Amino acid sequence: MNNDVLALKYRPKFFKEVTGQDLIIETLINSIKLNKLHNAYLFSGTRGMGKTTIARLFAKSLLCESGISEQPCGTCSSCNEIDNTNHLDLIEIDAASRTKVEDTRNLMDNVQYAPSSSRFKIYLIDEVHMLSTKSFNALLKTIEEPPAHVKFLLATTEPEKLPDTILSRCLHFKLISASETTIISHLENILNQENIKYDVSALETIARNANGSIRDSLSITEQCISFCNGNIIEDKINSLLGNIGYDTINKIITAIADKDAESLVNFIESIDDNIKLDRILDQITNVFFKLTLLNINKNLLDKEHLNYDFFTSIYQEFTKEDLQLFYQIAISSKKDFRYAADKKDYLIMILLRMIIFSENDNNSIENDKITTEKTNNLKSTNDNNDDVVNIKNNWYETVNELSLNGLALHLANHSVFDVNNNNYTLKINQQKKDIYPQSCIDDLVKIIQKHYSITSDIAIEYDNNLDTPTIVEKKLSESETSNRYDKVKDNPDINKIQKMFDANIDKDSIKKIID
Numbered sequence: 001m002n003n004d005v006l007a008l009k010y011r012p013k014f015f016k017e018v019t020g021q022d023l024i025i026e027t028l029i030n031s032i033k034l035n036k037l038h039n040a041y042l043f044s045g046t047r048g049m050g051k052t053t054i055a056r057l058f059a060k061s062l063l064c065e066s067g068i069s070e071q072p073c074g075t076c077s078s079c080n081e082i083d084n085t086n087h088l089d090l091i092e093i094d095a096a097s098r099t100k101v102e103d104t105r106n107l108m109d110n111v112q113y114a115p116s117s118s119r120f121k122i123y124l125i126d127e128v129h130m131l132s133t134k135s136f137n138a139l140l141k142t143i144e145e146p147p148a149h150v151k152f153l154l155a156t157t158e159p160e161k162l163p164d165t166i167l168s169r170c171l172h173f174k175l176i177s178a179s180e181t182t183i184i185s186h187l188e189n190i191l192n193q194e195n196i197k198y199d200v201s202a203l204e205t206i207a208r209n210a211n212g213s214i215r216d217s218l219s220i221t222e223q224c225i226s227f228c229n230g231n232i233i234e235d236k237i238n239s240l241l242g243n244i245g246y247d248t249i250n251k252i253i254t255a256i257a258d259k260d261a262e263s264l265v266n267f268i269e270s271i272d273d274n275i276k277l278d279r280i281l282d283q284i285t286n287v288f289f290k291l292t293l294l295n296i297n298k299n300l301l302d303k304e305h306l307n308y309d310f311f312t313s314i315y316q317e318f319t320k321e322d323l324q325l326f327y328q329i330a331i332s333s334k335k336d337f338r339y340a341a342d343k344k345d346y347l348i349m350i351l352l353r354m355i356i357f358s359e360n361d362n363n364s365i366e367n368d369k370i371t372t373e374k375t376n377n378l379k380s381t382n383d384n385n386d387d388v389v390n391i392k393n394n395w396y397e398t399v400n401e402l403s404l405n406g407l408a409l410h411l412a413n414h415s416v417f418d419v420n421n422n423n424y425t426l427k428i429n430q431q432k433k434d435i436y437p438q439s440c441i442d443d444l445v446k447i448i449q450k451h452y453s454i455t456s457d458i459a460i461e462y463d464n465n466l467d468t469p470t471i472v473e474k475k476l477s478e479s480e481t482s483n484r485y486d487k488v489k490d491n492p493d494i495n496k497i498q499k500m501f502d503a504n505i506d507k508d509s510i511k512k513i514i515d
């Protein structure tokens with residue numbers, strides 16, 4: 001099925017028809033009006049943003065037979081030939097398919113010849129970052145001192161791959177993603193012209209799936225028109241795209257915030273079987289990203305985002321650390337999605353992990369006696385090898401040295417790396433069993449092997465009674481609170497105040513404020 005019919009039919013023919021790139025269009029129009037033309041222009045941005053479309057419109061302005069103008073006539077043979085992509089003096093090159101230096105040299109050799117019929121000879125090089133180093137050098141020589149009749153229009157998805165020598169000679173335009181609101185009004189406009197019925201929430205879904213690309217939004221719309229039989233409604237689109245709406249996503253996020261495992265399980269169980277569950281994970285990952293932005297600074301999130309009200313209502317329910325962790329859990333669990341026999345169960349496990357991880361670990365130390373010993377002061381009698389003793393006793397400090405983050409750091413903090421007669425074991429807190437994906441455990445094992453230069457296997461065990469870094473930290477902080485309380489309760493000044501107000505000391509409220 002050809003999904004480009006709408007994109008081709010509604011491809012902008014003039015600057016004023018370009019959607020979502022107002023600043024760039026305004027700058028180009030001004031440079032034409034003021035007759036300040038550069039030798040080389042670079043348009044960068046992700047696919048489907050309209051880089052080559054804008055470059056062609058610019059070429060049209062420069063080549064129109066009625067004269068250089070920000071409003072080319074649109075009727076002369078030059079304008080028509082550009083619309084039909086067969087203008088002799090607009091030479092389009094796809095660098096992705098032409099990277100050999102000889103090809104570029106041939107092109108550059110022809111640069112010196114005058115245009116066949118126009119005032120300029122324009123080279124439009126798409127995906128220019130794909131050129132080889134030698135080809136870049138050949139191009140650079142020409143861009144440095146081009147004949148007066150030559151202009152270069154370069155387009156790329158990866159400007160960072162271009163040599164500085166090229167970048168510094170180009171006027172660089174960075175295309176931006178179109179906002180969902182812009183895409184929706186663009187689609188409304190086209191569907192009205194096409195006399196096709198739609199509901200706005202359906203267009204919202206299309207806009208969300210287009211990831212800022214007008215072209216992608218048109219190609220999805222094209223599919224939807226045939227799938228929905230001419231009447232675009234959200235339900236059908238969701239089943240076409242395998243999505244669930246924000247309604248359900250918001251319920252899931254709320255359940256995670258409320259640590260409401262039961263509702264969470266019920267929501268996921270009730271999801272239609274034809275929904276792609278890994279897409280839900282993507283949607284949830286994206287929400288955590290948006291909430292993280294809000295948590296850093298409210299201005300970082302686009303206020304036009306369709307789910308903005310929900311985001312602002314809930315972001316303060318999460319700590320920055322939890323959001324980082326949940327994002328990491330979602331991303332790292334995605335890798336194992338295809339291995340899960342029951343995808344629904346797997347999705348539930350991933351989301352439950354988030355709830356469990358954000359809970360306090362108080363239970364695990366409640367029954368333990370408070371001790372001030374750090375694990376690195378504990379000596380083991382079983383070990384007879386200095387290195388081995390060293391490994392075992394330094395786990396608490398080693399975790400800090402491993403530069404871990406996210407889920408791997410969480411796992412390390414709930415584990416103890418143990419050595420006994422050259423047998424290596426990673427002991428994980430029993431209460432955390434089943435919540436770390438296997439890939440996360442494998443990653444930590446590899447990191448430990450590398451750190452200690454261990455070539456043999458590391459066994460995995462689960463144990464209820466471990467002095468993991470998290471538990472050691474808790475014990476230390478508990479004992480510090482006790483020590484402070486002992487000092488405070490015997491302090492004569494404090495005793496005076498106590499008597500004066502007939503007051504008790506709240507042990508947990510004692511905080512160290514100066515070192």
Ligand SMILES: [Zn+2]
Pocket residue numbers: 063064065066072073074075076077078079
């Ligand atoms: Zn014209």
